Amino acid sequence: MPPPDGCQHNPNEDDVNSPTSPLNFLDQNYQELHQNCLTENTLYNDELFPPDNSSIGLFDDEPVVDMSQVVWKRPSELVSDPNLIVDGVSRFDYAQGSVLGNCWFLASIGALTFEKDIMKQVMPAEQSFTKDYAGIFHFRFWRFGKWIDVVIDDQLPTIDDELLFVCSKTSNEFWPALLEKAYAKVCGSYADLNAGFISEALMDFTGGTHMYYQLNTAPADLWKIMECAFTSKTLIGCGSNTATTPEENEILCGIVALHAYTVTGVFEVTSDENTVNLVRLLNPWGEEEWRGDWSDGSPLWDTVCEEVRKICHEVLNNGEFWMSMEDFTTIFESIDICCSCPDFLDGSSECHWTSIRHFGRWNAGSTAGGDIIETETFWTNPQFRVTIDELNEECASGQRPENTLVSLMQNHEKKNRNSQTNLDIGFYVFEVSIDMRSQSGRFSSEFFIESEPVAQTDGLVWLREVMKFFRLEPGEYLIVPCTENPGETASFVLSIFSKNETHFELIQETSE
Template sequence: MPFLACLKKKKSPVPLGKSIFQKHTPATQQNYQALLETCLKNKCLFTDDSFPADISSIGTGALLRKLPRNLQWKRPHALHRSPVFYPANRKQLDLRQGLVENCWFLAALEALTFQQDILAAVVPQSQSFERRYAGIFHFRFWHFGEWVDVVVDDRLPVTEVGELVFVSSVSQNVFWGALLEKAYAKLYGSYEDLQIGQVSEALVDFTGGVNTRINLAAAPHDLWDILTRATYSRSLMGCQTHLGVTCQGGPEYLVRLRNPWGKIEWKGDWSDSSYKWELLSPKEKILLRKKKEDGEFWMSLRDFQIHFVDLVICKLTPDLMSQEDGKKWMYSLKRGRWVKGSTAGGSLRCCNGTFWMNPQYWLNVLPAEDSKRSLGSCNVVISLMQKPSSKHRNRAPHLFIGFSLYKYQESNKKLPPAFFTQHRPNRHQIFLDEREVTQDFHLEPGVYVIVPSTLEPQQESEFILRVFSRKHVLREMGGNSSFTLSKEIVDRYEGKIWEDFFTKYFEQNPEINSVQLQRILNNISWRSFQSFHLRFSLDACQGILALLDLNASGTLSIQEFRVLWQRLLFYLEVFQKRDTNRSGKLDLVELHAAVQETGISLSNEVCNLMAIRYGDPDLKISFESFVCFMLRVEIMGEAFRNLTQDGKGIYLQESEWMMMTLYS
């Protein structure tokens, strides 16, 4: 059974982004068919300006130092007299790693070659260098919950003698691997962004499947049965090892592996030159043994468990561990976000006082009608995936993420803080600094609550929650019944109507100034304030804009405004909850409680000073002032964390000090 082996490397620390308000706009998908027809009509070769043939597409860091002198970009027709996009012969699919240290990607890519129909979905087979050739190619990837089509031109980086710098095929005239690597690099920012990763990530990106990770040092007793079922269910498999594999052990069952480098093989029992082959019948030996230094080799299952760390199985159907083969499974996906001060409550063991703030999802596990085990437990797979804010996948390290699962009674209301102090989760929380955390459960039919979280509080990221089972219902849970926004605000400004309204507004005004911001905020019916008319002054709007305006343009984009809008709704909830007498103002005691409610820790002295700065003569804070106060607290705190080197202090040049104090 085939495996793709990969060396395991740890990510190096990378500086975090500058601010939660720093926006990342996903690249617009290009229309492959329209671009192809245009090039054919104009009799020209496609040039992709969104991923140009220059250093910017390769990267900005250490990879540049590895590049050969006189790097050039050439199309396959300039490299071989008869280039082939995709070979008819399976043996010609073999690839070689280039300068990018992305054996994890190459291992997943070669795993695809064992499943031709899956490979054809990622690599459309109708493309060629002959019929309707226009220098344009496209590939399909599952990217954070949706399939995207990535278009590239066929200009590839080569040495001055015409050798490919990155992934190449063993057959020099075959180019599908090099072009697919280019498309994947474009999807994630640059070639350099492919240097560090895990085979599990690429397997999911190629299939949209769900991963099972098995620690081989503590593998289940039925590992061989799991591998057999994975093979017959057409799952993709990969494994990882530490650097420095040595040889020892004795055979039990045999597994076949392939090193994505295309060379360096196992030298122990059942290797190409091992005496063990003489123990087999001539027929078995002919069918299994290969005496080639091509990176493909056999190992015993025992040696496999000794020398490899993790086994990753990417399942296209999640029934691998349940043995319910051939049954129908349903799949649900929910998108969410951890927002500092709002929904980034951290883990239960690190900060149980704010854990309740995390998003909560109501899961009703139902017995499947056609299941023989309908009266017993149901197999449920839950997967949590974090989505980085930057297109460049290695610009920031993964957060430690995980989720808790609770048995619960029928309810649509969000669980209150007290619930989590009185109940324990279904299983001990696992937090990993990886893109995706997946767990298999055997659950009795009934209602459960899933709480995804980061390990530490106040960490921000988008996430995707996926649930697989024979039959279930999944939905996000709402706020506490004792405290909700008015129905009009929810309906008009959090749903599709809100999105349509502001999208149309920003189509006419792509960037808004402080006067326009004031007009928008003051035209909103803040019906939740029953006792007075809420107004935002121009001075307050100018202060808000200065805090959120990253490039000092004096305007806000729609992305920046969306972030502001979510903060306003959150601040409104906190303000109303602490304004117990509905006066429209917070006194010092209420202000302290409101700040604590947001999950931010401030000393009494700072709160008192801010009340003097933003409050009225009686040191009472209006909602308008509370917004300005909280935005300043959050953004200045973020600025400190980004500027400090040791967490204790910062050093600023005079120009930086003036910018922070005057324009914020």
């Protein structure tokens, strides 16, 4: 099992904070604001995310409701006995609102409910509508390499006393709506939550490792990886394939095309003496389920023993269902696994991964050299020198060959999430031969013209974050993050996770 606080972090100049000591988002200090409200006997009113249409934001398409009818109300104005949590948190507590297309965020919440430690990290304890209530709450997210503490008031947008966005199935439970509001504040507005990738929120909840697999090229032991993940502190989500024709919709058989789902479990069953690997999924809509093999109404459940049926089989229209791993990898496009650390992959309590993080920038005219095909300028990109030590005996006997995970994230600086323009980004890893290890300064263009990468991202893509999981033998390497075109200015966060002892430095000087 991984250590409680995730990967062991190698400290450096970029080691800025942790979930227990987050930065105050917009310089709002929850403790001070809360105490002021108690002293003055007032309810908190957040002037930086006010209860008006500016916080709802502008939708690309016309919303299905008249925004002039929106009234912001506190939970105590909607029900007589509001609670933050009723009978614990559950993936079945909430349903997606009809106005906002943020299934990617709500599917992430579904995963979050399984990991109580991560939930407490995101939603700090000792908040309620009774003891020391002052209309103020706070949540914690990991954004672009830094943990932040986000303060909100509890005024929520409603129409006819119904919540406009996410709503709880228990009328007096409000943690889903308040969590969504806090994340909307971080992203700029509710409208800025419209459309996205589930990996974004999963990473913002965990602040750790992101593993991404395209299911049509996934490793043969992916189900085993998922099984190991569920024994650790992981959040898992996935996205379904597209469907452009009626025939493709028939293949989906109840699965919504281009939709985010939560992976809520894996289970191995014996069906007519055959072993079947099953995956359990949750549609954040709380309805619309798979209708194929191993669905709620499938006769295949009659082929397993009664004990397994009692554990797994429920005929409920709650958006959750089982399907075989074969169907899963056919109908779904990708899977995202996010956790504090990839230790779970090794199956050894003695082998702990370490992490290093650097905040960098591509600057036009100096350190924005473009992709590797730009032979005259590629070398000017930031270069990171990495030394990989020999593995200890426990780690060397791990179950998987990969020992390094590199993540490159665009560090956006604009207030509104949907106003950000992602560049096409990626990175390359080069081995430094023994005869070149004495060289100081940045490696020249000749080095990159003559050298082949030993690892690289699968092309350059416009996602917020790209990652690659691979093996590096002990030795020295260069990691070069880049954008597609020379001269593109942007900030980035480069993270390296390794189960080897790793030494890492940014090369400052140039050799040309």
